[in-house]
Amino acid sequence: MGGANPGGANGQATDAVLIAGPTASGKSALALSLAERTGGIVINTDSMQVYRDLRIITARPTPAEEARVPHRLYGHVDAGVNCSAGMWVTDAAAALEEARTQNRLPIFTGGSGLYFKALTRGLSAVPPIPSQVRDDVRARLDRDGAEALHVILAQRDSAAAQRLNPRDRTRVARALEVVEATGRSLTDWHRDGLPPLLPPDKVRAIFLAPERGALYARIDARFSAMLAAGALEEVRALAERHLDPLLPAMKAHGVPALVRHLRGELSLEQAADIGRADTRHYAKRQFTWFRHQLPEFAWTTPEEAETWVVGAAPGL
Known part of the structure; x- marks a missing residue:
């Protein structure tokens, strides 16, 4: 396939393109356009779009869009799993290797800052926490509530407790489970991490920054378009699984409020207003x-980024 290499950061070869930005800024469309022009592969860098149960409410690419170019790490994790940043990095490494083997330009796109930071700076190596x-x-x-646990955390890991809202x-809960499972502070684990997947001087990294008013209107x-497309039914199916409410998928923007609507606690419009505001x-x-x-x-x-795609591809 036609990989795109010349002309990256500092005049060096570009190993990958990173397209970040706030939700609803047009990242997926830009990545799709660039992938079509370069023969690239789009790799999800959004912590919610990994969940297969949440295609509509997380605005994942449509099946038709996914058919146009290769897409990886979209909807590949069950909502009952807590997909940590470490799990994502492992999956991203495999997707990156696939792109390199096929001589395709890897195009990482999404809105999860920690994932992008892990790509170019590495990630803390907190071990898996035993289920018990x-x-x-x-x-x-x-x-007992979060504040009671925060008191305990302050005794076990004062550095973490000082940083966190009680x-x-x-x-x-995360900081407490880490110190109770490992005997080490979360801060200590952050010192010893996984190496970065990409050298920062060999990536082209952009952040889409639309005008705020226009972005909020688009959100x-x-x-509303998600609801019309079946988001409520999607959330209904998720709620019927009775999963742990602390799981990431259960906290995706719009999900908690729509679950409350399904329980009769909110009208649909009230739930939609909360979902919009949270987003x-x-x-x-971001x-x-x-x-x-x-x-x-x-x-x-976004307009300047589209111009860049047209002018830069295929010779990044």
């Missing part, structure tokens, strides 16, 4: 996270 430890911590979380259920419209807030956090954590990404408008 995780179940015990979650039972205590349900019984009401942050997910992160407090709102897309949520807008998430987009705002802007902030990438600005501070991955400043090497070149910020561009």
Whole structure:
């Protein structure tokens, strides 16, 4: 296949293209366009689009789009699994090797900053947590609440406790289960990590930054389109599995509010409003996270990025 190599960062060969951005910024369409022009392969870099149960509510590429170019790591994980960043890195390494073997340009696209950071900077090597430890911590979380667990965490891992909001259920539980399972602070584990998959000087990394008002309007419209396309039925099927509410798939934007609607706690419009608002807030956090954590990404408008694709492919 026609791989695209010349003209990467600092004039060196480009090993991969990284397309990040807030939700609903047009990342998937840009990646598809670039893959068609270069014979590339699109690799999902979004923590929610890995789940097979959530095609509509996470705005995964459609089957027709996936048929146009090779797509990897979309919908390959069951919603009952906690797909950690470490699991994703292992899968991404295999997808990257496939692209290299086939001489295809790997195009990583998504909105999960930690995944992009793992690609170019590596990842902490926290070992798997035994299920009995995780179940015990979650039972205590349900019984006593996040703030009570935060008090215990402060005694076991004061550094982690100081960084975390005492009401942050997910992160407090995670930090506590790590220290209880391993005897080491999460901070300590972060010092010894997995090496990066890609050298940062050999990737072309861009961040799509639409005008905020237009982006928020697009987010709102897309949520309505998701509902029209069957998102509620998708969430209904997920809710009927009675999975742990702390699982990532159960916290995808729009899922908790739609589950509450299905329970009769909210009207559909109330649930949709919550889903839209949560998604807008998430987009705002994505802007902030990438600005501070991955400043090497070149910020561009979606329109400028499309021009770049036309001009750069196939000679990146």
